[in-house]
Amino acid sequence: MTTYPNTEETIQLIQELVSIPSPSGYTDNVIQFVEDYLTKRDVDTYRNRKGGLIATLPGQDTTRHRMLTAHVDTLGAMVKEVKGNGRLKIALIGGFKFNSIEGEYCRIHTAGGHDITGTILMHQTSVHVYKDAGTAERNEDNMEIRVDARVENADDVRALGIEVGDFVSFDPRVETTDSGFIKSRHLDDKASVAILLQLIKRVQEENITLPYTTHFLISNNEEIGYGGNSNITPETVEYLAVDMGAMGDGQATDEYTVSICVKDASGPYHLGLRNHLVELARKNNIGYQLDIYPYYGSDASAAIRAGHDIVHGLVGPGIDSSHAFERTHEASLTNTEHLLYHYIQSEMV
Template sequence: MSKTQDIKETVQLIKDLVSIPSPSGNTNKVIQFVKDKLVQLGVQTIKNRKGGLIATIPGEDNTKHRVLTAHVDTLGAMVKEIKSNGRLKLDLIGGFAYHSMEGEYCEVETSNGTVITGTILMHQTSVHVYKDAGSAERNQANMEVRIDAKVKDEKQVRALGIEVGDFVSFDLRVQVTEKGFIKSRHLDDKASVAMILQLIKRIKQENISLPYTTHFLISNNEEIGYGGNSNITQETVEYLAVDMGAIGDGQQTDEYTVSICAKDSSGPYHYGLRKHLVQLCTAHQINYKIDIYPYYGSDASAAIKAGHDIVHGLIGPGIDASHAYERTHEDALIETEKLLYHYVQSQLVDYES
């Protein structure tokens, strides 16, 4: 299969994954989608009690293990309050700003499975009515969901089955351009989940013998801080989170390379593993950037905070406008896939040196 076909498959997987609503706390459908893909590849999986999925490929050495993780949960919201005017007040799931979802279409999923569409708006949206439509703060008090139903009060909303605690998902607006850009919500981190699936597929198709037993954790609580802090075997030595590289002022990361994280809000990642990843990039002509993400945490840092004695790292494709309407390029996916492919076949870091 050509590289062009490979990347088209990855992009299609991304489109399929982002099309399944999965805010943290409501991820069963997307986990089942991933499980079905892995079953088709003949890969053993188990589901942990938190709802995450673990796939394992035995290696030549079963006394030392690796873990690679990517998360399938996304940002979202819950119904906080049903207002007297029939609108809904929201409570956010995950770390993002209210202004990033203003004007966004959304879906409210009731506890009985009914889906009702709506739009997230400022209460003071109409410039013909509200003098402060432009200047009012975008916050929980001022933003609300206008549902697409004939409702005028709280009682009529509840009659539809909507209740406090119902999950709210955002319209993803996925687009793939002729120039190779992928635009969508939730590329963080469904782009990485797609690449993990492609990596496993390649391992199976090429009958690659991995040097160490390798676990692939598809976590489902990363956006709320604890997706990857459990189900790590005692034999695990290295733990690599595959997430996104954050782009902005002062950052080296771009949309065309794989980003290798040196440090985030949790502190430095393992220096030896970082150098090993750079060496792999150099040896295999992989375009990369090293960067620091100042307001960021990963499943790898969650595992460290949980007390696991592991070597931890973080890589991922550069993604613009993180936690908003995100964008990356096929080039970043290609470079990240190359690094993953060579990493899982490499030797462990000598953490004692």
């Protein structure tokens, strides 16, 4: 029998996912990748009108359902202005700071269907020219894209097919290390998407009969607040978001365990479900941490705000430097996969 979790396989899947550009609003290609992955395994799927993907595994109890969700959309940008000097102003998609993308390689996805590369820089980058190169504010007025083409004015840029509203994606720069780390942009939340795909695969390979019909929502608008707030069946009782655990000063979350969120900016998560997850972790020797994420919202909290009568929770691998140059460890991926494996086979709270 195949060893599970197969961490190498999970990491390979993460590498494939983060390499597909998918800022919120530009997710068709990555949704197609996930759909193809599941279709090959004869999993029933359908797309909602927002473009997200729902997969369903039947269970013994069809009157009460579970839903697990992870989001495949990422941070990104959009062309805001074609400047007279041939450079581009950008508007951010998602909650992050301009300083986290300074110097990053990017791709402009034109409406005509082709990509043009560039680099995100301060206008005042050259220290040989600009006295305030180090002190000028990193903001929408000062940051711009240097297009990798011979352009000297706005007309030259538009001749390439670039226009206001074109999506901009960031180079993930994905790497793995011999010490077990994977570092890349967009581990939030493609690491969790890979984990859910691996979980579905294992259920099939082991011919597991789940106690409840279980849905898997691969949402595509989480970074802008509403990815998982719809397409929740009325039979759904438990709704578990699988998303990154936030690390930093005062946080318990680390890169080696599964993070179980007890509260974020939306308020506390369901106490009974939280306690159930902790019990499963303890019973199965799964490394975990309980934590509060102060500036965070999930697809589960979006579902609650939308008025769904559900028991909601949030777990995920610990991710360092969220919304910037992210990193996690294979141990965190493994602990998260183990917890979800036992959770979907457990009784409801």
